[in-house]
Amino acid sequence: MENTANSAIHYLGVRHHGPGSANRVVAALDALRPRQVLIEGPSDCTELLPMLAQRDMTPPVALLAYVADDPACSLYYPFAEFSPEYQACCWAVRNSATVAFIDMPVSIQLAQMLAQRSEPDDDAEMAEEMTGGATEVQPSDQEPVPDPQDVNPIETDALRLNDALQLSTDPIGALATLAGYQDGESWWNDLIEQNSDDDVTIFATVEAAMTTLREHIADTDEDEPVAERNRYREAFMRLEISKAHKAGDGPTAVICGAWHVPELKAKHSAKADRECLKNLPKKHPKSKLKQTWIPWTSPRLASQSGYGAGVSAPMWYKHVWRHRNxxxxxxxxxxxxxxxxxxxxxxxxxxxxxxxxxxxxxxxxxxxxxxxxxxxxxxxxxxxxxxxxxxxxxxxxxxxxxGHDVGEIPENAPLVPLLEDLQRLQKSLKLKPEALDRELSLDLRAPAGLQKSILLHRLKILDVPWGRLTDSGKSRGTFRERWILRWEPEFAVKLLENLIYGSTIEQAANTKVCERLQQTQELAQLANTVQHCLEAQLDGAAEYGLKRIDEQAAHTSDAIALLTSLAPLVNLSRYGTARSISLTHIAALVDRLAIQAALALPLSCRNLSDEEANHFCQSISEAHQAVQLANLQDDILSDWWEALLTLSESPQTSFQIAGLSARLCYLGQQIAADKLQIQLQRALSPARPAADAARYFEGFFAGSVQRLIYDDMLLGTVESWLVHLEDETFIMYLPLFRRVFSGLDSMERKRLLQTILEGRQGLHTEKTLNAALLPHWPDHLQRIGKLIQRDKTWTQ
Known part of the structure; x- marks a missing residue:
């Protein structure tokens, strides 16, 4: 390609996102005054390139290209304030020069991605799994990142270079080794990025270095996928450079990755380049491609984020750029x-x-x-x-x-509808996206706080977790919410994926949650989803969800399903203090489900395994707490208590559930203390198998062991049971005892042990210790001490 050797074409080899490279590019452009500025980037996105230089475009931003009906198939091209490509574009617009991208079109790259999806291999499947289908590409994604100092690459001894290349898989690192550096990054930073001068002769030095490197690794890298991809890209760029230079009327400047410069200047015929590209996939005939600008974040410019052309410290580079003089x-x-x-x-x-x-x-x-x-x-x-x-x-x-910088996009950028709606809402609510965690406290009584909460809840439904609600579950029904906000660039793609549900945040969230409700069968999940609808003020979806709850409740007889549905439904019935929503009809549904659960419990809690019993205990505890909060009618509440009494007294009930039911009835004053004492003595009797007694003990005291401090009857019964346990049995169930007593804090443990060791002076003085038990008392105290004492310093 003859005219690539023309002196009017000037190649400026850079490192992407390099402040020193950007500084020298601007200096070179000021000296050359080119009429065409060609930048490494997707050629079919050239129309969007001048927008990068608009005054209200604030980097970091990224060019996003995606398949309209499959947004997860997408490509990013990030730009920072200190990117040479960004500064070159700004220079071209300021000086009325033509500016264009010259790299392989996104249509070809996305067609390759779609082809890999249709015929996935192991590597493609692994890459898609790791990236979620979206690819982060900077206009030189896979190329080596150059890095030099005081060595002249032109005069580098070939033998020494070969030796260095054999010791390192990084060709730039090989040059750094010859210059006395341990890594290529430091070398390049010293020579270019952190160097305050703007001497443009460095481009010739870097070009010579890249030429030498490419000559020495050509044989070993010929069959590598990266090298093959670079051959396609460089062939395409040579054709684009030739075409643009012929159409222009003055000097042409090419800003590209330094690795590509030798091949872009090499003599190749246009025919040979077209022959090289003829087998590349074309745009998929049924796939519509779209491109737009999206905000990017400074943390995602870092190499630690997995970005192939990233830098180690974006904010340091930003500082170097802004304070270069x-x-x-x-x-x-x-x-x-x-x-x-x-x-x-x-x-x-x-x-x-x-x-x-x-x-x-x-x-x-x-x-x-x-x-x-x-x-x-x-x-x-x-x-x-x-x-x-x-x-x-x-x-x-x-x-x-x-850092936590988040870019901004001008209003005239061709945003997709959901992104446009989100940006409008962010501006109206004064919710600026940031890339680091920021706490946001909202008062739902204030219109502004309520609207912010609604937006964040709607985004959560769309799987865009910009905000993370803290103290979840503790603040329902109150007027305050605490959020932790953190914006990630992937959220833009998540919104693209939700375009199938609607063109606004509200519409998309409403449609998506209705689809979720239609596919949900469990009452508890339905109730929780309706809760989310109410928080997001999606009235249409909430009404549909309530209908689904009515439908499923009519066909539900499973005890676990009934129990787990009570708590979220009671929350629903009590919800709405901050949002004017009428949910009175939910109360009738709660009444009906409470009756069904009470009827189903006695038969469902028989002959259960330990795992099943644990599951039932948790569900019964949560349901009981909900029943206590609900305004149930007296006859319905009576049915619930009757079910728990039956569970506590029936010999067929699983022992753990029987213990839990007895405790709930005792605390609810449904069982008198003397009657409960008889039940406990029977359940913890030496005649009872130790395993069954331990299950009953766990069911009764788990989560409520504090009662032993204040209740003489309970403490005396437990003491009597522990005294009569065999040593082997006690040791066997010691983990269980520790687990149950772990519910006590340090002060409660101290009080309990003092109560046991010292007794309650002045209380029940009429009681005397059986003389027959005196020989066993020291052993008993030692056991109790081991059971409760968790470390050697807790009594101090």
């Missing part, structure tokens, strides 16, 4: 670190900042680096600002290095 840049950054430490409660003096600045300079000199870099700043911060405590640095590291 500031002689006091180092002081500004250390001031930023100090502010984060002080906000975390640490005391950092101004003198410590001065010492940190001096240490940065000294470390750079000792390490023979041209300027203090990220490593020096980090080490100095730990030594001087954190006083050598790396834990303090770790606590603020994510905030300082990754």
């Amino acid at each position: 500031n002689p006091n840049a180092l002081e500004h950054w250390l001031g930023h670190v100090t502010a984060a430490l002080r906000a975390a409660g640490h005391v950092v003096s101004t003198a410590s900042i001065i010492e940190a600045v001096r240490l940065c300079t000294s470390l750079a000199a000792v390490r023979n680096r041209p300027n203090p870099g990220f490593e020096e700043v980090r080490d100095a911060s730990i030594a001087c600002l954190c006083f050598g405590e790396s834990v303090q640095w770790t606590a603020i590291e994510q905030q300082v290095l990754l």
